[in-house]
Amino acid sequence: MANRFHKARFKTIVRNYGLQLHNVKSYASLYKPNAAFRVSTDEGDFLIKPFYRRKIGNKLTTKQQIVRLSSYIQKLKEHGYPHLPNWLVTKSGGYWVTQSGRPYYMMEWVEGGQLQSEQDYENLGSALATLHNICKGSLPPMSRCTRNQTKLFKMQDILFRRRLPTIRKRKGAGKWFNEHGGHCIKLANEAWGAIDAPEPKHIMEEEINHPALIHGDVTSPNVIIHSNGLFLIDWDQLRIDSTYYEIVKTLLNTTNYNQVQIDALLRGYEQLKPLIPAERVLVSSLFRLPVEAWIAARGIASGRGSRVFRLLERTWDARLSAIQWMDEWARRQLSDIAFVPH
Template sequence: MANPYTKHRIRKITRRFGIRALRSGTVASFYRENAIIQVQTKMGTYALKPFFRNALLRTSTVHQMKTTAAYLELLMNSGFTYMPKWLTTRSGKLWTLHRERPFYMTEWIKGRNLEKNEDFEELGRALATLHTTSSGILDTKGPSTHNQIRIWKIQDRLFRRRMNKAIQNHERNRKWYKIYGKYCKRLTDRAWANLNSPEVVDLLKKEANRPALIHNDITSPNVIISENGQLFIIDWDRVKVGSIYVDLAKALMNTTQFNPDFILALLKGYEERRPLDQTERKLISSLYGLPREAWHATQFPHESRSREMLDILKKTWDPRLKAMDLIDEWTKSIPKEIEVVNEITD
């Protein structure tokens, strides 16, 4: 596929942000070939990013870009420091429209990936800061954990139907289903039981009155430790009002590689700024245990990526189970001082 971002087009867009591009080149992501344009100038290096519509939402691309920019302005005005500096256009906006596609620019963060316990502690602090900062500045209610659970229950039902059909008709992935499908069913059955417990149901009702912004895509490539040691979270295209518990559970799954030290470090950093009571821990543990990768991998069984994802699941199955046991133990080992604080606040 030809690169759609010619030098002329890039220079025309960057000029709107007061930037004169000297050199530029595209960088691929896991999902897109030309995901980011790296722009070099006399003043430094910047990231020019096209904004793509979230197909799960019914709103237009421009509406989604406006909403994203509004959330980011709230965070910047509240002093949130864990994201790159966003550039403004000459008209003062955080984005511009070119050929019906929104674009935005940020500083380019050069650095390394998450490597040490200290990195994961800082990621935990960054997430907790995002969740607590935004909960005090929003004046709207948004989708909560309950909404996400409803979607995941639909995915679980579809997974079970595909599994039964594949086993009966000797379809592709039949062997994988026969070995691991029953374990996926056990994991989800246990999670649904925990999520239906009275204390968790009560927590989810209260959550609706405490809206917060979530990044919604915390993965290893989206977290960078800069050359001066500062942690940055990048790629804020999917920021939204949502469940902080889902955000944390997905971050644990997508960054720690099932490493016990990294898992505990991330949770430690998070609780330094936002302590979690036993019910919240139980909720996070239940969400972490859901086999979401299996649901996605089996959705399109004839695609090569599906086979690759199932192979990864097979290779990492034992570490996954051990990580789930670790988080279960963490759920039960809540410090006394947190219990006292929660009793006072209740």
């Protein structure tokens, strides 16, 4: 239950939308105790979310970011994107309300279940492909986002290799990195070999001519299975960026390396947005990168990272099996691509 301070604040916020507040309940995320709020009003229940500035790779102010986010939400609404809960507009036509210097936005509250069935994952793939396609032709030019992302990953890989000798001497985690550290380097080398091949490289160079919106944070808690269909929530990171890496992140964040679920999600995606062979190589290679090991090593080197390491340790075998499955998926349409990992 939100305290009196929260209730007074939200009373003012909902009034901007022409509603009367009855009650407020706060919800925590992994990182914030009051990440979102469910408000009961005279017109039903809604979600209110404080908007926080995205710091990584972004120099815009909080206001500039919420303005840009709102413009993208407006585009999705105009194009009729079916997986976006209704984003409310204030009485004055705005997409957010500022309270104590913080922007807040309001959406319909969507009640439902989580991803379970194969059909759910296929629908998620379709929702992602629809998002990546829907505003085609109405977006400003983008940078070469996937190429930029791979540059960041190459830096992380370099740092991992530098840290590895020291981490191998640590108690506990050191044993795992002694056993699997070399394999992490091998996986990365194979991925770089594929990503730097001419065909995927051409795809990344041409990306500037095909700007697309991505959700930016498709995780299991952000996917709601409702009687009216599948909805994506928490749109704070909506932006123009790499669709290829969004596919990979979605697979990593939602499937638990389950190959049936991976297959269903990719099948649903390609029914609406088929991937040519070089694009499949790019996706499977980004999936191959041992990003979780890099993150765990960085955390261990700084005296943290135990949670990430435990997850890495627990899922490593399933991760390797999923990588092998992704290799086979990439090969299905490959007859003229020189490099496919074995």
